[in-house]
Amino acid sequence: MSITEQQLLLILPNAGRIAGVFAPALSAAMGEYQIITRLRSAAFIAQIGHESSQLTRLVENLNYSANGLANTWPNRYAEPNGKGGYVKTVMNNTVRNKPNALAMGLAGKAELIACDVYAGRMGNTAPGDGWKYRGRGLIQVTGKHNYRLCGDALGLDLVSHPELLGQPWHAVMSAAWFWSVNRLNALADVSDIQNIGSIINTGSKGRTPNGAAARRVLYQQALNVLT
Template sequence: MPITARQLLQIFPNAGPVAGVFVPALNEAMARFKIEGRLRVASFLAQVGHESGQLRTVVENLNYSAEGLVKTWPNRFSRVSAAAVARKPEQIANIVYASRMGNGPAVTGDGWKYRGRGLIQVTGWVNYQACGSALGLDLLTKPELLEQPGYAALSAAWYWSKHGLNELSDAGHFLDIGSIINTGKTGTAPHGAAERKALYDRALQVLE
């Protein structure tokens, strides 16, 4: 069921003009990965809507304060080390994503190069490699491709399919979908659970 620009703006009223840009991108991505039918489409839109700030953000925001760094990554930052890199997104990315997800140590710059991009943020060397292989893109050399609407949507739909989220949508396990996207596992409430659910309920109404 292709969505229209009018429907997308009803679901994402904060998207503004960018909604029109994303309509063909989302429709192509959903068709390719069989995100079809009211439940699947509503679930997918709700999750990408939350993850992207209603389609307005396709690159991870790492502009943290010192307090935010300590709170978010208590095992990575002390108050002193956090103060040294606060509001320096590139340095922050290289520290928090160092030697994880296939990235090299901080000095390689992999954390910044492979920071979260796309409507469901692909993060880390391993995930960029897997996504690029699936979509036929050289994302290791050109990770910024995921900032383009078409690839931002396709990468999200690829992630969705890879993690079996169509099946969870069909079964009505909406909370588990958010948990997998946000925490990597079920059984824990995802960040922004209330907003995800509100977007889902609105999408179900719009898509009736």
């Protein structure tokens, strides 16, 4: 199933003019990776739309506040309460984890955050790898090991040139590759949007992904357009 610029804008209106850049790349990638039925196409476009802020963000934003750090990675950045949980604070009438000293020190320092969060993980070994191999693409490929796997599949030297995944064509192809290797077509065939989002956002099934409701709204919009 091919996707037109007009269809993309109906599903992802915030994409604006860039929809015309992504439409041919999406059509090619979806054809290559068998994302060709209405259910598969709707699920794919909804997920990449959510992950990329409707095609407007191709590189991971790690400019976290201290509170953002404490509530995204609590095991690293939240103040422990000594009972296996975390000290709580109230912000805007919402109960949140209280940031620890490390979170306070890293707040707003995106490169340092990346190097702390991703150090020694996902094939990252050298100083600076966390920042160099931060999330890129429409479904953010993260970590040197995953960049290598993706590059091997796409015929790109992403280890030497990770910035390539910040380009629209490669950003799309990397997302379709991720979709394929994680067998997400099978979940799309049964409209299991929750677990598709869980795998993309958390790495495994059975969890509630970030923005679960928003992902479902985009999925319904895509179904309505792709008739």
